Amino acid sequence: SIAAGSHGGVAVDAIPKFESYATQRQWTLEHLAGACRVFGREGYAKGIAGHISVRDPEFHDRFWINPLAVHFSMMTISDLICLDMQGNVVGGNRVSTANAAGVAIHTACHLARSDAHAVCHAHSLYGKAWAAFGRNLDMISQDVCYFYKAHSVYDNNGGIAFAADEGSNIAQALGKNKAAILVNHGLITVGQTVDEAAYLYTLLEKSCRIQLMVEATGLPKSIAGRRGGEYISHGG
Template sequence: MAPTATNFPNSQATAVPSKVNDVDPMAAMAHRGKALPGIPKFNSCAEKRQWQLQHMAGAFRVFAREGYAEGISGHISVRDPEFEDRFWINPLGVHFGMLKASDMVCVTVDGEVIGGNSAGSINAAGFQIHSAVHRSRKDVHAICHTHSVHGRAWSAFAKPLQMINQDVCYFYKAHSVYSNYGGIANEASEGENIAKSLGDGKAVILMNHGLLTVGETVDEAAFLFCLMERSCKVQLLAHQTGLEKQIVSDEEAAYNFKMASTPETLFAEFQPHFQFEEYLSKGDFKQ
């Protein structure tokens, strides 16, 4: 919530401006403590590539535990740090909970498999969606898409998320709805339409299909996906009561977005999930 005047017993309230322009979002996370570490820097593309693949595999483990796996559907991709026209994606037919860094497949945006787990095939519809988004958004380095339960349920309404709580404000004016469902995305045109609907946002709700999120890191995209799925669940729960909902004001929603929805803060938000998976599996997904 943006700072406002607060009344305390036996004290005087002090009015604080509702908009703070000089606050560092990362520093603001910790009260009088050391700021959380941000996105790491690397000395080489090879080092960054391995780190990305490990965090990609970790994200899949989180998705598995959250119940996002659905047959052979669902994919995460990460742009190669050295070659802009290449990205890494999960192999077809391997459960999210079994994926390791070494399982990922490197493919060009034109569809040529050129590295990584070359023995594995990739999801055709996934390739069309991810290649289209990577082509159209040079700022996007990671994309997450699965057929999660509440995302699919909310997608049937073809409506954006309402700003009904603090957390959903992370998507304030940064998500869209693709409301022209074109079937399984085996054709390039469907991927291109999804990319166009995403625009310059962080996420898109795919009508009758599911959710898609993007980020500068796979950690950011993965956290946004988990948050969007939970937000869809919250919207459905609130909607079914039939009671009038109180909507967060535009001013407060914009403040929440500014303070909590940066690439650095969203990266930090995902780290407890990643670290828990690392603890449970003893880091086997990093292999």
């Protein structure tokens, strides 16, 4: 936690306390739109691919997601769409449409993981490159140790996830992990907040880049031990 990692008498606030669902929803959507813009800044947008969702704080059988054909870097709260678990639009932007593959993937993940309030998926460059190997990342830095025994590989890619069963397959491969590497596809991360899920995505993408750089040298790698991996993965 932030408090556990702090030194001194000044407390660092984490998630604020909200007076109403309305204020919590506003805060959540601001962070969702902000996460989209971060993804845009980082270059994770590839055409119309890529989506971030977060469960509604009041109605847990609904989630908010970015629409199709609005670039990550241009996202605002008014662009966001609220869907139920059947894919019906129940709030927010009723003019734009949601990404069909995004609906399939995010619905399945939210249904499978009540603890995962936010889901991030994109086809970022280094994630796609590392995904071609169909391998888990090695624990070669402190950063990647956040995924120590907490990321999986989905190697049964059935193409674009328009079908509900492909979304379910991805959710099943994710399991209880923080992240999954989708072979020939991209990356997916989950978190209790959209901030956590988005941060983990950027960390996973950078870890894929580091792994590719290390592999390219052809030299032996030093792998973090179990104790170090467990300490970092639990927020040490």
